[in-house]
Amino acid sequence: MSVIEVKDLSKCYTITRNKKQWFRNLFMPQKETVYAVKNIDLQIEKGASVGFIGPNGAGKSTTIKMLTGILEPSGGSVKVNGLSPSRQRKEYVRHIGVVFGNRSQLWWDLPVVDSFGLFREIYRIPSKLYKENLSLFSDMLDLSDIMGKPVRQLSLGQRMRCEIAASFLHDPQIVFMDEPTIGLDIIAKDKIRKFLTWLNQEKKVTLVVTSHDLADIVNVCRDLIVIDRGSIVFHDSMDKVADIHGRRRFIDVELSEEIVVSDDRIRMISNQGKKKSFVIDLEEISIDAVISQLSRNARIEDMNISSTPIEDIIKEIYSARV
Ligand SMILES: Nc1ncnc2c1ncn2[C@@H]1O[C@H](COP(=O)(O)OP(=O)(O)OP(=O)(O)O)[C@@H](O)[C@H]1O
Numbered sequence: 001m002s003v004i005e006v007k008d009l010s011k012c013y014t015i016t017r018n019k020k021q022w023f024r025n026l027f028m029p030q031k032e033t034v035y036a037v038k039n040i041d042l043q044i045e046k047g048a049s050v051g052f053i054g055p056n057g058a059g060k061s062t063t064i065k066m067l068t069g070i071l072e073p074s075g076g077s078v079k080v081n082g083l084s085p086s087r088q089r090k091e092y093v094r095h096i097g098v099v100f101g102n103r104s105q106l107w108w109d110l111p112v113v114d115s116f117g118l119f120r121e122i123y124r125i126p127s128k129l130y131k132e133n134l135s136l137f138s139d140m141l142d143l144s145d146i147m148g149k150p151v152r153q154l155s156l157g158q159r160m161r162c163e164i165a166a167s168f169l170h171d172p173q174i175v176f177m178d179e180p181t182i183g184l185d186i187i188a189k190d191k192i193r194k195f196l197t198w199l200n201q202e203k204k205v206t207l208v209v210t211s212h213d214l215a216d217i218v219n220v221c222r223d224l225i226v227i228d229r230g231s232i233v234f235h236d237s238m239d240k241v242a243d244i245h246g247r248r249r250f251i252d253v254e255l256s257e258e259i260v261v262s263d264d265r266i267r268m269i270s271n272q273g274k275k276k277s278f279v280i281d282l283e284e285i286s287i288d289a290v291i292s293q294l295s296r297n298a299r300i301e302d303m304n305i306s307s308t309p310i311e312d313i314i315k316e317i318y319s320a321r322v
Pocket residue numbers: 013015035036054055056057058059060061062063
């Protein structure tokens with residue numbers, strides 16, 4: 001069942017063209033319409049975990065803002081859980097959680113726990129649920145030492161862990177996150193990724209995440225969307241991504257003799273005499289067949305077979321489409 005239904009969604013802005021000619025613009029402004037998001041169609045299933053990637057200015061944040069109801073679309077429609085995010089905002093926010101990596105939703109001068117208390121009031125979170133979630137999230141995100149500190153005294157990583165906990169306190173069914181790990185160290189990123197994966201798998205929360213760190217997407221998301229210049233240029237499951245591009249193998253060998261390999265299916269990528277590296281496609285030739293060819297006129301002294309890491313596959317899709 002689709003929980004997010006987006007049809008022909010667009011967001012455009014009217015901007016003043018050529019700011020250098022400010023004097024002329026003063027009297028005769030040259031207006032231009034630019035599309036931040038252009039005719040996007042999208043369906044996201046309940047319980048999915050979807051990663052949005054794309055270059056700067058591609059339209060990721062604009063899309064997230066329209067999905068969360070912060071921005072009104074210029075055209076098309078958005079329905080999440082049957083509700084219109086911008087028009088039924090009051091009811092809608094009870095169902096969703098939102099995290100913007102570059103904007104805080106916590107009260108700057110209050111201790112973290114007091115901010116959490118305010119969320120409890122705003123969302124009318126039942127006492128039992130609040131206590132359960134608070135203790136669970138505090139353990140999982142290691143918040144106990146920072147809970148009593150004012151938000152302004154926290155480091156970026158500490159604050160982000162609190163922001164993320166805050167957005168899940170009311171047990172939302174869907175959570176939107178725009179760069180939730182921006183600027184964090186690898187330990188903090190890892191904690192957040194594990195927490196999000198747990199929420200998605202155990203609590204069946206639907207996750208929509210943007211990140212410039214592919215490791216976030218690979219570790220947390222089962223579906224990938226690539227967006228460029230306001231349009232979706234790729235949307236498929238991570239498994240499919242790995243399947244389509246994952247038949248490639250890199251083979252490094254050290255042979256007892258220098259040999260010539262003349263088979264188009266075994267493409268040489270480096271040649272240092274007895275040490276050679278090849279790339280093959282398993283659709284075209286099996287590893288067995290490669291080994292028998294290599295060992296026909298020499299002994300294999302050492303061999304290493306590796307596949308392309310999924311991050312590199314995504315980078316290839318990204319640079320081919322974007
Ligand atoms: N208020 C605005 N007025 C005019 N143009 C805007 C406005 N907000 C965004 N844009 C433009 O819309 C486009 C998409 O911006 P958006 O913030 O959605 O990109 P993004 O994919 O999130 O990029 P990043 O990776 O840098 O966060 C950009 O070209 C941006 O300049």
